[in-house]
Amino acid sequence: MDRFDWDHVCNTSDEGGRYSYAKQPEICKWNLFKFAEALQPIVPMNETKEILENNFYSIYSTEYKEKMLKKFGLFVSLSQTNGDLLSDDDLIQSFLDTMEKTGADFTNCFRALNILTVCGLESHKKSVKNLETELISQCSSLEEIIDANESSFDSQEFQLFLVLLQTNPQLLEMLGKGPKAIERVLAKMEKNKELKTMTSEQKRNEDSEHWEKWIDSYVNRIEYDVKEFASDLQELQNHNNKRLKVMNENNPIYVLRNYLAKEAIERAEAGDFSKVNHLLKILQNPYNECCDDTNPDKKDYYCKRPPLWANRLKVSCSS
Structure with missing residues (x-):
């Protein structure tokens, strides 16, 4: 869940909100x-x-x-x-x-x-x-x-x-x-x-x-x-x-946000697993700030609010 909503449903197949x-x-x-x-x-x-x-x-x-x-x-x-x-x-x-x-x-x-x-x-x-x-x-x-x-x-x-x-x-x-x-x-x-x-x-x-x-x-x-x-x-x-x-x-600090997962999946499907591996490394220590001296901007990228295009993004069981 990114933006808080009492009725937030994480699974796109849960139309009734049973798991909200x-x-x-x-x-x-x-x-x-x-x-x-x-x-x-x-x-x-x-x-x-x-x-x-x-x-x-x-x-x-x-x-x-x-x-x-x-x-x-x-x-x-x-x-x-x-x-x-x-x-x-x-x-x-x-x-x-x-x-x-x-x-x-x-x-x-x-x-x-x-x-x-x-x-x-x-x-x-x-x-x-x-x-x-x-x-x-x-x-x-x-x-x-x-x-x-x-x-x-x-x-x-x-x-x-x-x-x-x-x-x-x-x-x-x-x-x-x-x-x-x-x-x-x-x-x-x-x-x-x-x-x-x-x-x-x-x-x-x-x-x-x-x-x-x-x-x-x-x-x-x-x-x-x-x-x-x-x-x-x-x-x-x-x-x-x-x-x-x-x-x-x-x-x-870090959670597996839907838009990050989507980006990682799309790259992996194209044969590039770098984003998957980087996400895995970060999520293994979610309470500690990640260290990336080569690209300091990445520290904030993985914990910032999702972009507008991801506003309605949901996952499914097949994701």
Whole structure:
């Protein structure tokens, strides 16, 4: 996934969105049930079903939040929102929502969070501005986000889903496209009407407002993390170093982006495997910046947002 979208589907054959990002917990549970069916000769289905029903979502939620806190560089969990201090769930939700609103790059936005230093350090104020600048640079252009939104509702399948929403919502759920997903697409349709009246500058200003608001919430959580030693500069620096290490170990620089895979495949089909080999080398160490002294520009090439021509690019099982 490049630009974040709750309803992102990585496989072009998954027209119903059964494996969309928003449905990952649900489909994970379904796959575990299928695994349990295969284990029936060893473990009775009634036993595994009870275990899954009673434990899956609580375990999933715990593991998901623990991973997300590492990606945010936060060490103190918060179960409830208290004024401007967002809970774990609300901070995660608002970050993902802000990425979707601005059409921001999923991988690069998470990695950019390491720019921010903890409150109390001399570099903190400047780092807040630098983070905002970087996050805005990872947002889709006006043209990109309009095109991306339209790809969600310009198919015959979506028109069929709209009919089913009114006539047979149960069947819609079975097809993997529940009412919430349809509502999100309808919201995108309304948003696109607004976007088409905007200028690029207006879109950028709106992106800036969204990210400024989220960064304020993020800074509040970091302050909460360090409140016990907020006046100890050495402890703050140690915490910042620890935070940076954890974040960089959980937020990759490089992922196998669809357009990079497409370029590598096309070259390989022509007998040139240099791009395949280079991609393989980079992806073997996705958390570390690649070294290419012969061509420094390549360092950024493999982690930049996709070009406009790749906006609707999807893979298939045969890819």
